[in-house]
Amino acid sequence: xxxxxxxxxxxxxxxxxxxxxxxxxxxxxxxxxxxxxxxxxxxxxxxxxxxxxxxxxxxxxxxxxxxxxxxxxxxxxxxxxxxxxxxxxxxxxxxxxxxxxxxxxxxxxxxxxxxxxxxxxxxxxxxxxxxxxxxxxxxxxxxxxxxxxxxxxxxxxxxxxxxxxxxxxxxxxxxxxxxxxxxxx
Numbered sequence: 246x247x248x249x250x251x252x253x254x255x256x257x258x259x260x261x262x263x264x265x266x267x268x269x270x271x272x273x274x275x276x277x278x279x280x281x282x283x284x285x286x287x288x289x290x291x292x293x294x295x296x297x298x299x300x301x302x303x304x305x306x307x308x309x310x311x312x313x314x315x316x317x318x319x320x321x322x323x324x325x326x327x328x329x330x331x332x333x334x335x336x337x338x339x340x341x342x343x344x345x346x347x348x349x350x351x352x353x354x355x356x357x358x359x360x361x362x363x364x365x366x367x368x369x370x371x372x373x374x375x376x377x378x379x380x381x382x383x384x385x386x387x388x389x390x391x392x393x394x395x396x397x398x399x400x401x402x403x404x405x406x407x408x409x410x411x412x413x414x415x416x417x418x419x420x421x422x423x424x425x426x427x428x429x430x
Contacts, residue, residue: 287307325338341364386408
């Protein structure tokens with residue numbers, strides 16, 4: 246059964262690289278790219294520590310891009326450059342993004358949750374850690390940690406026991422029926 250579950254968090258939203266998990270260790274043939282969609286970030290407050298090159302969004306953080314939404318308690322953006330991303334001014338290069346939770350990432354029919362998340366831009370690796378739950382329809386996969394390698398489009402649920410509930414016909418593209426060998430009338 247093919248899984249298409251959103252597993253990336255605001256890291257992929259900000260880097261315009263959402264990822265899909267397709268089981269405990271899988272490879273996705275096509276990842277949607279919302280890079281042309283605007284990114285909206287809302288939080289109770291924003292603190293920019295330009296000397297440390299960190300922007301901290303805190304309090305009910307909501308990140309939207311296209312049909313994808315991430316919610317977190319806080320999000321820290323580590324950057325290079327003179328001005329923090331989202332704070333106005335010149336653009337910066339993002340090195341790493343960390344979010345503390347609970348983390349909830351939604352798309353219209355998919356949800357990923359966890360306790361914390363990290364996107365490392367140098368390694369192009371996304372990690373969702375702690376009580377990870379991926380759902381699509383009635384399909385559910387649970388595990389301690391989800392790691393996505395954006396270079397290879399591989400997703401790994403690891404760090405302990407993985408549990409899955411897969412409902413036939415739920416959340417996966419339907420395979421075409423095999424051709425019939427009966428003569429046509």
